[in-house]
Amino acid sequence: MATRTPPVYSEASIRVLKGLEPVQQRPGMYTSTVNPLHVIQEVIDNSADEALAGHARHITLTQHADGSTSVQDDGRGIPIGLHPEEGVPVVELVFTRLHAGGKFDKLDAGAAYRFSGGLHGVGVSVTNALATRLEVEVHRDGQAATLAFAHGAPVEPLQTRPLTRGEWKTGTRVRTWPDAKYFDGVQLPQAELLHLLRSKAVLLPGLEVSLLQEKTGETQTWRFDEGLRGYLHEALGDTPVLVEFEGEGHAGSQTEGFAAGEGAAWCVAFSSEGNVLRESYVNLIPTPAGGTHESGLREGLFQAVKGFIELHALCPKGVKLLPEDVFSRASFVLSAKVLDPQFQGQMKERLNSRDAVRLVSGFVRPALELWMSQHVEQGKALAELVIAQAQSRQRAAQKVEKRKGSGMAVLPGKLTDCESRDVARNEVFLVEGDSAGGSAKMGRDKQFQAVLPLRGKVLNAWEVERDRLFANQEIHDIAVAIGLDPHGPNDVVDFAQLRYGKVCILSDADVDGSHIQVLLLTLFFRHFPQLVARRHVHVARPPLFRVDAPARGKKPATKLYALDEGELTAILDRLRKDGVREGAWSVSRFKGLGEMSAEQLWETTLNPDTRRLMPVHLGQVGETATTELFVQLMGKGEAQARRNLMEAYGDQIEVDV
Incomplete structure (x- = not known):
């Protein structure tokens, strides 16, 4: 086998490239x-x-x-x-x-x-x-x-x-x-x-x-005799412009730190919607990757707008402004003149000259400050746009995603699931408290009934941003259990992911239980409206009273259940007609679902043959009127409206204290 001669590395290996x-x-x-x-x-x-x-x-x-x-x-x-x-x-x-x-x-x-x-x-x-x-x-x-x-x-x-x-x-x-x-x-x-x-x-x-x-x-x-303004107008087309700001500045012979003639010309247009146009040039060279001159424009705009907002005390509490809030809706054409520009690479796509930040911002900031002081109403309109961008950014930063593992949503540990995969038949009961949840788990039909205990009262979600809902553990667990994410009335919802055909609210029959019902209905109406529209949401009605009736004639002793005072009165009247003497029966009042045994809960609330399960839908009231009522009852700024409601109808309500 022939041996391979290794390449020779010597003085002659070095080649000097000449000319081009x-x-x-x-x-x-x-x-x-x-x-x-x-x-x-x-x-x-x-x-x-x-x-x-x-x-x-x-x-x-x-x-x-x-x-x-x-x-x-x-x-x-x-x-x-x-x-x-x-x-x-x-x-x-x-x-x-x-x-x-x-x-x-x-x-x-x-x-x-x-x-x-x-x-x-x-x-x-x-x-x-x-x-x-x-x-x-x-x-x-x-x-x-x-x-x-x-x-x-x-x-x-x-x-x-x-x-x-x-x-x-x-x-x-x-x-x-x-x-x-x-x-x-x-x-x-x-x-x-x-x-x-x-x-x-x-x-x-x-x-x-x-x-x-x-x-x-x-x-x-x-040929553009109007220069930057004419070009920007032509490029933006039909995009509605909220505020437009144009100017230029160049160093004089006495300007410290810069050569005479260095500076910039710019035209900036702020819009609340549509695409943005951003073009920058240095000594007529296009810089598609931006650079320090764009950073100077960004800094100058931000400092001027921030100063105006602080001067007029326009910023809401808790909102912190950042340069991107000003820059995100800004379209601009920027032309900088720099004596000795330093570019990134031979193609000059990005300006790297560090002094260009100070050069451009030094001309842009005072020019915009003067312009806003002369056009206060337009300045306030720009301030509103910037504040709205800051609020949107902060909401996005607070967005809480559904917790996942192994590529899919992890079912809540508190959920006791059913065995069937027949979504049309399956039911999940959202139960108030662990005690009632325990009774429901033992009393349910595990073939098609699931139970999700909730800890205390859920969050009033009427004014909660959709992206922030999953910060609440109970709402997160509900969404994961039913298989649907929060959505709007016109969003595309994949109902193939729905895990239960009936989502049932099960709470005590007292005032606290009614409050929990309202909070959950608020959540579903506001953030799962299509679930409500398809009539997947129901309210289970557990009894408030139990009547132990003695034997009468051929009828053996029985236990009867009443949802409320009206049903209790009707049961007692029927017993009297059956010849049961006054006081021979005993009436007990359930303090909550936790007091019921598993058998009682199945018989009164879970058994499809004997339970009272109310489907939730808008009915004749309509969506607009229902929304107005929810605003009145659940809105944070509606305390006076609720006070007026109580003053008008308070005497008609029997408070269960």
Whole structure:
């Protein structure tokens, strides 16, 4: 068997990449390889930098029939003379050398570009490196200069000629054929290209940006004299805007910590519904991943709105405001100007300059504070929106989920389930207290009857947020036992998960028992309305009195049960008619379900043949009237309404004390 010779690692193993080889070896480090949009954007950004510097008023992008793309501007034109140190035409250096450009000396007052998106002199050299061919034409100083490259290397040297009458006087035109081997596809995404071109016009009011399709001759042109406001209105469309705030601020020569001209322009629109639009730019470069300039806008908006709310004492007790409460319903277009921006990655999707937070917030906060003091009613409308967002956030944070284990809801330990899986026949009794629960468990028919004891009185759930219901153990256990989550009248409810066809409320026949009934009915009507509408909810009626009647004639001694005083009177009258002498019977009053034996509870309340089980439904009263009555009886702010009710009908009620 032949032995394998190990690879040799020596001085000759080290390779030095020269010129544009690093880009061609690892294109993903310099640009997106999904499609060539970013390498075209590098050319557009150079033209936009000329416009930002005040030297270009027109930018035209042409998509040619042969698949190439050209970008032309009417700026100053790339210098075409020899570089004093390199001895090579400057225009050639720009396209063939990494880190060669005119945007390094920004601190110099006489710099060619004080503000620009270009940072490292890498942009268009990447475009050239990843193209099968790239052609450059420069008009300046009365001359037209042309040169061409193939796969990043010059193939047609710089040639110059005098400009002729009718030609464009100054500017640069770059035409490129992206190399398909570096990209997943060479087609430019049209929607993203249109957005990019339009944004340049938005950010520089008065700049005219055009897109020409050579195949069809179709031309689109953008010019936004209104700038950010016009663009934001167009983008939001029919979304109703509650408050709109526009402004800009730039550092002067005496501004401490920032260079003259640094600052931002913004337009912010707050809406209570609909989608939000968020776009930010630095020196005309789109930053889809945001960054520190967006953080500055966020901080400035928050501090201004928070100060206004505190000044006017608008915040309810217990509500704590956070920046996200202000920012969550804000649509904005932000354009920052930063002298020496630091981006994350060559694609410049996110700004990392730390000072940009202080820069933007320092202009936004005082501007919004002044605006709100001048527009108090609109300021209060914005404050209400922000407070509502804070309350919604706090409710969401307090949301309590159903406790689960092994991927499914765990049945409450207190539930004594039935054996049958026939939902139509199965019943669950919600029983007041462990004592009554014990009797019910022993007296039930375990084949189809389940028992869930409840500890004390359940929570008044009328004004409890649905997301907070499961914080209450009893309500959590009820929901898990019956198999349905709380819902609204119009929600989609999966009744295939229902575990019992009858949900029966079983409480004492006294005033306390009636109160428990009302609390459970409140829960079901408010948070399980479809369970009520389908008539799954019932109320069991246990007796309040037991009558021990002696034998009479052929009738043996019997035990009779009465639900209330009226039934007791009727039973005694019937005994008298049967000839039982007065006082020969004995009447006992149940203090609660716990006093009943299992046999008595089965006979009076659980046995389907002898029990009184009342189905719960709206009847003729209707949903609106029922809701109004529940509000009156169970609402926290309805004490006076309940007092009026007691004063009006109190004399008609026999209080069982």
